[in-house]
Amino acid sequence: MVLIRIFEERSAQLYGMRKIGGFCHLYIGQEAVAVGSIAVLDLKKDYVLTSYRDHGHALAMGVSARKVMAELYGKETGCSKGKGGSMHLFDIQKHFYGGNGIVGSQIPVATGIAYKQRYTKDGGVTLCFFGDGAIHQGAFHESLNLAKIWQLPIVYIVENNIYGMGTAASRVSSITDFEKMAAAYDLLGVVVDGMDYFDVVEKTKEAVYRARKNGIASLLHVKTYRYRGHSMSDPAKYRSKQEVESYKQMDPIEKLKGQLIKEGLLSGKEYEKMRDKIKEVVEDAVRFAEESPQPALESLHADVYAPMEK
Amino acid sequence: MAEITMREAIRQAIDEEMDRDDRVFVLGEEVAEYDGAYKVSRGLLKKYGALRVVDTPITELGFTGLGVGAALAGLRPIVEWMTFNFALLALDQVINNAAKMRYMSGGQFRCPIVFRGPNGPAEYLSSQHSQSLQTYFAHVPGLKIIAPTSPYDAKGLLKSAIRDDNPVIVLESEMSYAWKGEVPSEDYTIPLGQAQIKREGTDVTIVVHGKPLKMVLEAAEEVAQQGIAVEVVDVRSIRPLDEQTIYDSVRKTNRAVVVDESWPFASVGSHIAWLISHYCFDELDAQVELVSGEDVPMPYNHSLELAAQPSVEKIIMAIKNVCYRS
Numbered sequence: 001m002v003l004i005r006i007f008e009e010r011s012a013q014l015y016g017m018r019k020i021g022g023f024c025h026l027y028i029g030q031e032a033v034a035v036g037s038i039a040v041l042d043l044k045k046d047y048v049l050t051s052y053r054d055h056g057h058a059l060a061m062g063v064s065a066r067k068v069m070a071e072l073y074g075k076e077t078g079c080s081k082g083k084g085g086s087m088h089l090f091d092i093q094k095h096f097y098g099g100n101g102i103v104g105s106q107i108p109v110a111t112g113i114a115y116k117q118r119y120t121k122d123g124g125v126t127l128c129f130f131g132d133g134a135i136h137q138g139a140f141h142e143s144l145n146l147a148k149i150w151q152l153p154i155v156y157i158v159e160n161n162i163y164g165m166g167t168a169a170s171r172v173s174s175i176t177d178f179e180k181m182a183a184a185y186d187l188l189g190v191v192v193d194g195m196d197y198f199d200v201v202e203k204t205k206e207a208v209y210r211a212r213k214n215g216i217a218s219l220l221h222v223k224t225y226r227y228r229g230h231s232m233s234d235p236a237k238y239r240s241k242q243e244v245e246s247y248k249q250m251d252p253i254e255k256l257k258g259q260l261i262k263e264g265l266l267s268g269k270e271y272e273k274m275r276d277k278i279k280e281v282v283e284d285a286v287r288f289a290e291e292s293p294q295p296a297l298e299s300l301h302a303d304v305y306a307p308m309e310k
Numbered sequence: 311m312a313e314i315t316m317r318e319a320i321r322q323a324i325d326e327e328m329d330r331d332d333r334v335f336v337l338g339e340e341v342a343e344y345d346g347a348y349k350v351s352r353g354l355l356k357k358y359g360a361l362r363v364v365d366t367p368i369t370e371l372g373f374t375g376l377g378v379g380a381a382l383a384g385l386r387p388i389v390e391w392m393t394f395n396f397a398l399l400a401l402d403q404v405i406n407n408a409a410k411m412r413y414m415s416g417g418q419f420r421c422p423i424v425f426r427g428p429n430g431p432a433e434y435l436s437s438q439h440s441q442s443l444q445t446y447f448a449h450v451p452g453l454k455i456i457a458p459t460s461p462y463d464a465k466g467l468l469k470s471a472i473r474d475d476n477p478v479i480v481l482e483s484e485m486s487y488a489w490k491g492e493v494p495s496e497d498y499t500i501p502l503g504q505a506q507i508k509r510e511g512t513d514v515t516i517v518v519h520g521k522p523l524k525m526v527l528e529a530a531e532e533v534a535q536q537g538i539a540v541e542v543v544d545v546r547s548i549r550p551l552d553e554q555t556i557y558d559s560v561r562k563t564n565r566a567v568v569v570d571e572s573w574p575f576a577s578v579g580s581h582i583a584w585l586i587s588h589y590c591f592d593e594l595d596a597q598v599e600l601v602s603g604e605d606v607p608m609p610y611n612h613s614l615e616l617a618a619q620p621s622v623e624k625i626i627m628a629i630k631n632v633c634y635r636s
Contacts, residue, residue, distance in 0.1 A: 080415050081416025082416070083413055084414040088415065090415035090419070092418040097379075102402055102406050105407060108371065108372050108373075108376050109403070111372070111379060112375060112378055112379020112383070112387075114379075115385075116380045116383040116385050119380070120384075139371055139372065139375060142369040143372055145369065145372070146367070146376055149367070304452055305476050306422075306476050308474070
């Protein structure tokens with residue numbers, strides 16, 4: 001979580017310095033969601049997909065900070081060879097299937113990966129993340145129905161950060177208790193405190209178990225908050241400073257740190273040491289990205305089609 | 311060789327590939343218990359079971375995207391769209407996911423998936439159920455597109471499509487499912503990206519894909535009586551497009567007519583016509599003619615709907631135009 005926080009803060013700076021271009025959606029404030037839920041997976045057989053706010057998930061999936069930062073820089077050494085950028089981080093070996101730029105578009109794809117898991121009976125589970133903005137897309141509703149009728153091993157995780165870009169969910173949603181939407185498909189809907197690492201771990205663990213064991217899909221309604229705007233170009237004028245401050249009081253990293261210190265599992269000194277170490281990891285990633293070569297112009301036409309496997 | 315229908319040739323291709331590779335499965339509306347809206351998947355449910363022959367709800371975006379995910383994870387789905395008209399609901403999954411996942415991941419993914427079903431005008435179906443949508447797909451890098459016109463081509467091309475590691479769109483037609491032709495009993499495939507000369511001639515080249523081939527052959531027969539020898543190039547595969555066969559033919563005949571059921575504005579046909587004009591400019595003795603669908607939605611009335619499509623008469627007129635004959 002600390003890695004994601006520092007990585008994202010550095011990304012924001014680099015974006016300001018025009019080292020990173022295009023759209024850049026930061027995950028600051030939501031770290032406990034990706035980290036807590038991915039922590040319960042067996043990455044030999046489980047898969048993860050998410051939206052364009054994907055830096056945190058990629059890092060939580062074990063994609064190196066170097067590869068992610070190089071991708072933000074558009075460099076050849078990036079995890080998508082500079083072809084994907086911020087919104088399209090992928091690592092097939094690590095079962096991280098992106099990084100989708102169309103709101104809700106990854107939801108049927110994730111459902112299809114779960115279909116493969118059922119088809120091959122490989123015991124795997126798919127976690128499908130998306131934001132509250134995606135919950136009204138047909139892709140979401142169609143997928144939940146398919147997951148139910150075919151008993152697919154999948155966990156749908158709506159990261160409700162309250163705003164779909166600049167529009168508050170309450171302004172555009174028939175209900176904001178999104179967990180209730182699962183009931184329409186006779187699936188279990190569960191509320192999760194996204195600012196609490198342990199709550200995320202517990203609820204995801206239960207949902208993954210149900211999916212793996214019995215092919216029962218769940219919808220986790222994870223209540224979280226993004227400290228920054230929708231993307232780097234968003235000054236977030238649609239919400240008050242007080243609101244942002246009130247969520248910062250519930251900061252997931254501070255909360256976890258407090259819990260660990262209270263349990264005697266971490267000391268303040270150890271935490272500072274860890275932070276310093278992580279800062280160095282991020283600085284190393286930035287250096288790596290800076291020094292990496294641009295993709296060769298000849299790569300423009302590469303990888304449009306897959307060659308036939310011999 | 312046995313004479314079978316297009317419908318049966320497509321069914322055989324699917325059946326044999328499912329038998330050969332257990333990663334291949336079929337999903338779509340009415341494909342299983344109903345045996346397919348056009349009976350293409352007849353008997354497959356009984357043979358392969360409900361995990362591999364899957365009836366979906368009417369949810370084109372959902373099951374198309376599910377197919378894409380299954381393909382990215384290692385299966386080889388065949389998605390049947392009951393008709394291409396309904397595929398419009400699934401375009402995001404085809405264009406943004408199936409076609410691009412490989413490129414934007416820096417070459418990490420393969421997406422071996424087939425999308426197939428009837429495309430193009432049928433009869434008495436009015437505007438929403440009778441349209442040629444190949445251009446929507448042809449526009450997109452990352453997709454392959456085939457348009458078989460005979461049972462032999464359908465079986466051989468579809469088998470290649472199923473074995474291909476890329477998304478392949480297969481254009482069929484309600485009107486041609488009953489067409490008959492000879493198909494050998496032994497296993498064979500036809501590589502994607504190879505056009506075929508369906509009739510040899512020296513005076514005019516007609517470039518065509520899909521169902522209008524039949525009209526083109528009729529027109530060629532008719533003008534042969536008037537001494538015009540037409541060469542017919544059936545492209546069979548729109549992407550990749552066998553440009554060389556087209557250019558070789560045009561460089562021989564020095565005249566070209568392109569026939570395409572689509573609307574004329576920015577279509578597969580208009581693109582091929584441009585390619586010929588551009589790459590065979592010095593060899594052309596006349597401007598390239600395009601015989602397309604009329605630039606209107608399809609009407610229900612039969613006379614009107616026939617008038618909206620290419621016809622033998624329109625093709626003959628175009629042939630005569632490029633030959634400066636009246």
